[in-house]
Amino acid sequence: MRLIAILQTDCPTCRLMAPYLNALADSAPVSAISQDGEDATREFVRRMEIRFPVERDPGFELSKKFGVVTVPTLYVVDEQDRIVRKEPGFDKIALNEIAAMLGHAAVASPYDGAPASKPGCSSRHLEVQTSDPGAEALDLHSKRGREASVIDLDEDAVEYCYRMFGDALPVVPPTVERVEPMLAGLDRREVIARIPPCYGEATVEKIAANAVMAGCQPEMMRVLIPLMRAVADERFNAHGVQATTHFAAPLIIVNGPVREELGFHSRQNVFSNVARANSTLGRALQLVLLNIGGARPTGIDMSALGNPGKFSHCIAENEEENPWEPLHVDQGLARDQSAVTLFAAEAPHGVSEHKSRTARGVLKAIAYSLATVWSYRACMGFEAMVVLCPEHVRTIHRDGFSKQNVREFLFENTGIPLRCYEEPGEGVEQRTMYKEIFIDGERCYQKFRAPDSIKIVVAGGTAGKFSAVLGSWTVGPRGSQMVTYPV
Amino acid sequence: MRIVNPMNEAILEAANPALRLTTLRGKTIALLDISKPGGSVFLDRIEQRLRTEHGVTTVIREMKPTFAKPAPAEVLQKIRAADAVIEALAD
Numbered sequence: 001m002r003l004i005a006i007l008q009t010d011c012p013t014c015r016l017m018a019p020y021l022n023a024l025a026d027s028a029p030v031s032a033i034s035q036d037g038e039d040a041t042r043e044f045v046r047r048m049e050i051r052f053p054v055e056r057d058p059g060f061e062l063s064k065k066f067g068v069v070t071v072p073t074l075y076v077v078d079e080q081d082r083i084v085r086k087e088p089g090f091d092k093i094a095l096n097e098i099a100a101m102l103g104h105a106a107v108a109s110p111y112d113g114a115p116a117s118k119p120g121c122s123s124r125h126l127e128v129q130t131s132d133p134g135a136e137a138l139d140l141h142s143k144r145g146r147e148a149s150v151i152d153l154d155e156d157a158v159e160y161c162y163r164m165f166g167d168a169l170p171v172v173p174p175t176v177e178r179v180e181p182m183l184a185g186l187d188r189r190e191v192i193a194r195i196p197p198c199y200g201e202a203t204v205e206k207i208a209a210n211a212v213m214a215g216c217q218p219e220m221m222r223v224l225i226p227l228m229r230a231v232a233d234e235r236f237n238a239h240g241v242q243a244t245t246h247f248a249a250p251l252i253i254v255n256g257p258v259r260e261e262l263g264f265h266s267r268q269n270v271f272s273n274v275a276r277a278n279s280t281l282g283r284a285l286q287l288v289l290l291n292i293g294g295a296r297p298t299g300i301d302m303s304a305l306g307n308p309g310k311f312s313h314c315i316a317e318n319e320e321e322n323p324w325e326p327l328h329v330d331q332g333l334a335r336d337q338s339a340v341t342l343f344a345a346e347a348p349h350g351v352s353e354h355k356s357r358t359a360r361g362v363l364k365a366i367a368y369s370l371a372t373v374w375s376y377r378a379c380m381g382f383e384a385m386v387v388l389c390p391e392h393v394r395t396i397h398r399d400g401f402s403k404q405n406v407r408e409f410l411f412e413n414t415g416i417p418l419r420c421y422e423e424p425g426e427g428v429e430q431r432t433m434y435k436e437i438f439i440d441g442e443r444c445y446q447k448f449r450a451p452d453s454i455k456i457v458v459a460g461g462t463a464g465k466f467s468a469v470l471g472s473w474t475v476g477p478r479g480s481q482m483v484t485y486p487v
Numbered sequence: 488m489r490i491v492n493p494m495n496e497a498i499l500e501a502a503n504p505a506l507r508l509t510t511l512r513g514k515t516i517a518l519l520d521i522s523k524p525g526g527s528v529f530l531d532r533i534e535q536r537l538r539t540e541h542g543v544t545t546v547i548r549e550m551k552p553t554f555a556k557p558a559p560a561e562v563l564q565k566i567r568a569a570d571a572v573i574e575a576l577a578d
Contacts, residue, residue: 146496148491148492148493148496149492149496150489150490150491150492151489151490151491151492152488152489153488153489153490154488157488157490160490161490164494165493165494173488173490174490174491174493175488175489175490175491176489176490176491179491195495198495200494200495200497201495201497205491206493206494206495208491209490209491209492209493210493212491213493237555237556239556239557240555240556244555245577287493291493291494291495292493292494292495293495294495429524473555474555478552478553478555478556479553479555480555
């Protein structure tokens, strides 16, 4: 058995597929057919670090013979050159089944940050042809964005940028001299993502210009690039998060060694004005969403009350005070892998509990705050993030709770008494779908859909028994899903 | 001072609004429910009035699977046949 993949060099789904094919090629016979010209193919092999042979298909003879409609398409071929399986597009389950057919271990983890599936692009030979149908001519489809224009200013740059590009805070003018060092080792015209809701192209250069405005240092580009991919991930649904009338704003949670390398702060004042890395990364994301994504607070961003996090919303996890696995490990990444996670969050709601000396007491206080998320009688349509402060964590851990125990305790102890549902109002009509449970002997509707709806992060200073609860926007495949990307 | 333009520079092509209908009589009207609570109640009443008071002959009822995301292509395809669309937004 061998695997043949038909690819295009500028197809985002083919690029998504490339590392998985590399993994398969370590011990299975893998080859690919590129529908593009020699230069583009060579560049694709170099940039994607392809470790399997790639042939070209001038005149699309092979593509026509295979009858390919979509790229990528994977063909599993047996010893008699018969096609035994054909798989168009990117699909993790199919990839792992193909890996098994080739006698290879699974290559696609559900938690590696890539989507479960993604449709491909149409095969070149089916595209509308120009007068010159040669593959070289079609390299015009290359995913290079336009170079950013340069604006010559003879007025005060801070005032100009404030008026034209910023939100309501002044920004650092993105001068050519300041933007240039951000681009070191990068291709300025590479399109990293298309940013909802207007789907502007976030080229490396545009990201860098916004990062400069936010006050980022050049090394922040290594975090910003995966962050842009995360915010454009369809599962996160930035289109909805940025346009909703609700309070949600993307909250960034930073994990792993990059915290120390770039100076992300995870202790006291973690949600506020404590570190340049936190504040500028959060601000850079907001400026990109505004200037490239187009969600202006006086226009498409329709939030009724807004969220102070729309200036900057970035924390790092205090992994050092966390006796359990940190968030990115829950999400399937290795502990020493740096990562960024995005959660469509409301502002933090404080939970003070200074008197209780037991895990149960602390978690009960948190459960009562969780019960008010979204609206007190609404259940199941949302998630919540619980940010535990180190002092609370110590109490909870001392009583023998694992992180999963914490999630399950909060799940089982958060509910709304049935007696609250006599008057009509939000969440009342849907109660036939809710689950009835007993909490301390009282009949309640269970607040959350599952223990996993409650995300646990440890952060904050070591003095003060203050944790926080953050509600989410509408969640799941029909709303926004939390996404984690490796850095 | 020279600054790098940080904005989306894609040129958006302006589209003319569709011609307004001069009558509803004999027309096909699509009613799009974005799946927010109450949308169906509003559109049921609109449908009834379009048929009984305005002589609309055909009503296409379509629903987005979620209000939180853009309408999928198949929903847009189905309402394309209509002379006009009424969309029920919000709660």
